[in-house]
Each structure stands twice: as C-alpha cells, then as structure tokens.
Amino acid sequence: DTTPDELLSAVMTAVLQDVNLPPEALGDICVGNVLQPGAGALIARVAQFLSGIPETVPCSSVNRQCSSGLQAIINIAGGIQNGSYDIGLACGVETMSLRSANNPGDISTSIMENSKARDCLIPMGITSENVAEKFGVSRKKQDAFALASQQKAAKAQQLGLFKTEIVPVKTTVLDDQGNQKTITVDQDEGIRPSTTLEGLAKLKPAFKEDGSTTAG
Structure with missing residues (x-):
C-alpha cells in the first residue's frame, strides 16, 4: 500500500x-x-x-x-x-506491486515487426529458463538451491543480521476487514522459514508451461 x-x-x-x-x-x-x-x-x-x-x-x-x-x-x-x-x-527504488512489469502499455506495429525490439518485451524469467536449459540446471537443483537460500535468509533474520541495513518504515495499510491501521515494517516480508522441498516441488512453472523456474 x-x-x-x-x-x-x-x-x-x-x-x-x-x-x-x-x-x-x-x-x-x-x-x-x-x-x-x-x-x-x-x-x-x-x-x-x-x-x-x-x-x-x-x-x-x-x-x-x-x-x-x-x-x-x-x-x-x-x-x-x-x-x-x-x-x-x-x-x-522499485515497486513491483504498484507498477506492473507485465503491462508494457500500447505497443506499436513497428516494434512487433522488428525482432530485436520485440525481444525487449520478453520477461526476464525466460532468460532464467534459457540459462537453466543451456547449463543443465535441473528443477531439482533449483529447488534445492531455493530451499537453502530461504533457510539462510530465515536464520540471518532470526539473528538480527539484517537490522543494520533496513530502515524501519511507518505506514498505513488496510487489514482483512478493509480498516486502516498504522504499522511499522522493520524486516523483509518475503522470507519463508517454513519452506520445504516438498512444497517447492508442487509449484507450477512461472514463465513456460514446461519450464523449471518457479516462484520458489
């Protein structure tokens, strides 16, 4: 918000x-x-x-x-x-939620007719798929790396190692009932300590139907 x-x-x-x-x-x-x-x-x-x-x-x-x-x-x-x-x-600064990277806006015909210009519209996730395929990084290896990354981040957060590089932000948000409330955010919210290999294995590919890159 x-x-x-x-x-x-x-x-x-x-x-x-x-x-x-x-x-x-x-x-x-x-x-x-x-x-x-x-x-x-x-x-x-x-x-x-x-x-x-x-x-x-x-x-x-x-x-x-x-x-x-x-x-x-x-x-x-x-x-x-x-x-x-x-x-x-x-x-x-960036906000992936308020500024949609998936909506490029109006696209002219000339862009679509030029292959290099058209390629600029390809999401970065496709690059991830291409790199994984080129260097043989399997879905299993990616899931294992993702799990280790989540575990390391969770441990570092638990030990307070990120505190010196995070500025607490006081802001107003809407709760589940639609009411405004003021909170202070002082740690990353994207870290998932409960991540498991089994949970990662259930995630669907994010960019290609038969791809290996997921939200994990």
Missing part, C-alpha cells in the same frame, strides 16, 4: 541523519528506477521533497534495468570525480 516515493524518502532521510549531513550540502541526487511512470511527477523528485531536501539540489532518475541502482552510483561517483560537486546521493 506504500508508494515508492514514500519508501525512498524514508531511506533518504535516514541516510542524511546517519551521517549528520544537512540536505542543502548535496550536490546531486541520482535514483535508479526501472518501472518509472510514463508521465507526471518524478518519483525521485517527490521523495526528495518528502525528505526535506531543497529544490536547489538537482535530481535525476536512471533506468538500466537490473543495473539501475549501480548506474546511479556510477553517475554520482563520476560527478564527484570530475569536480562537479563534493557530495552526492545515489539511490535505488
């Missing part, structure tokens, strides 16, 4: 507080973001103002798919290196 600009603002605010940096000291802000809205206010700029950073600090977004956050770091580091400014803020 929480918008990406609110999530990004929480991180921006925490970073400035952690290093005791006045917002106006920033020379630039660059935010990696893949699923950017096609029009309207820029997520990064809105988050900037929600964080109390003045409009005198320039801000931009960059999209290099899965490397967008890394590209933001490169851009800010480059600006510091070439002397454009002394301090910059590089971030990344």
Whole structure:
C-alpha cells in the first residue's frame, strides 16, 4: 500500500541523519528506477521533497534495468570525480506491486515487426529458463538451491543480521476487514522459514508451461 516515493524518502532521510549531513550540502541526487511512470511527477523528485531536501539540489532518475541502482552510483561517483560537486546521493527504488512489469502499455506495429525490439518485451524469467536449459540446471537443483537460500535468509533474520541495513518504515495499510491501521515494517516480508522441498516441488512453472523456474 506504500508508494515508492514514500519508501525512498524514508531511506533518504535516514541516510542524511546517519551521517549528520544537512540536505542543502548535496550536490546531486541520482535514483535508479526501472518501472518509472510514463508521465507526471518524478518519483525521485517527490521523495526528495518528502525528505526535506531543497529544490536547489538537482535530481535525476536512471533506468538500466537490473543495473539501475549501480548506474546511479556510477553517475554520482563520476560527478564527484570530475569536480562537479563534493557530495552526492545515489539511490535505488522499485515497486513491483504498484507498477506492473507485465503491462508494457500500447505497443506499436513497428516494434512487433522488428525482432530485436520485440525481444525487449520478453520477461526476464525466460532468460532464467534459457540459462537453466543451456547449463543443465535441473528443477531439482533449483529447488534445492531455493530451499537453502530461504533457510539462510530465515536464520540471518532470526539473528538480527539484517537490522543494520533496513530502515524501519511507518505506514498505513488496510487489514482483512478493509480498516486502516498504522504499522511499522522493520524486516523483509518475503522470507519463508517454513519452506520445504516438498512444497517447492508442487509449484507450477512461472514463465513456460514446461519450464523449471518457479516462484520458489
């Protein structure tokens, strides 16, 4: 229920507080973001103002798919290196639930007639299928790896190892009855400690009918 600009603002605010940096000291802000809205206010700029950073600090977004956050770091580091400014803020933000990656919008005829342009519409899950097939990574091996990954993440969360890298976010959500309530989210919700090989084996392929990549 929480918008990406609110999530990004929480991180921006925490970073400035952690290093005791006045917002106006920033020379630039660059935010990696893949699923950017096609029009309207820029997520990064809105988050900037929600964080109390003045409009005198320039801000931009960059999209290099899965490397967008890394590209933001490169851009800010480059600006510091070439002397454009002394301090910059590089971030990344995404929301897979509020911005659908499966809806590319209106597709022109010219895109569908060009094979390379058309291939840009293929979901990343198909790449997973292609890699698994090319290198012989079986469904059994993938399930075993997924189980180990879930177990490691659950153990790390139990030991509190993620606390130093997570900013608690206070937000308002709707409960099962449709009533609003305020909660504080301070840990990842995607970790599933109860995952089993038997449960993983029951999952259907997510991208190809006869594929091996699942939600596990």
